[in-house]
Amino acid sequence: MQIKDVEPGMSNVTLTVRVVSVNRPRKVSTKYGEATVAKAVVKDETGSITLNLWRDQINLVKPGDVIRIENAYAKEFRGEVELNLGRNGRIVVLKREEQESEEEPEEGISEEEEEPEE
Template sequence: MKVKDLAPRRRADVVVKVVSLGEKRNVIGKDGSSHQVMDVLVGDETGAILMSVWDSNIPKVTQGKVFAIEDGFVSVHRGSMRLTLGREGKLVETQGSFEVNTQNNLSDKVVEDEPRRRFR
């Protein structure tokens, strides 16, 4: 799969290069536990997307590294697509040599955030 093919609320297995790192911030989870999260711009030759990297994965991520995202998921946060790891997701460092197409940043495009269906 290529970055340009990512779509909201879909699973994703993709190889990406880290373009830039955002600031780490502390957040409180739904269960009241504290977590760290950092938004990272990643991409391939077809496009770029912000990826939310959590807790123990933050130290693994540095600019220029290439990762295979296994069991990723594209979520929508405040009208913007974000790549995250799924529940069983893996961030695996790999080899690759390509330039990232930052002109096609999927996170810059406004996406309607459909409400989650609740089953009774």
């Protein structure tokens, strides 16, 4: 399945996507009490969609990660289709994006030694 195929009311949605962004978590009131939620934008080659991350799910993913969303359900919220994970849903990180700050700076050419642009 791909993002373009997701419609409100669908369940058992499984997708492989890349995480584009994760918003700052916020507290919301639900029928089950207060909870923490963060909205993540995920994409594949067909489009992008919001994935709601609840409680412990928030720290599972980071921008750039490739993840598989399993057993999600889709619903419409404020005119947009969003994905949520139910009790049997899960997120599997397939590829963790390396942090650029951990890379060693390249050694070699200094500014004075660069080739002039033509």
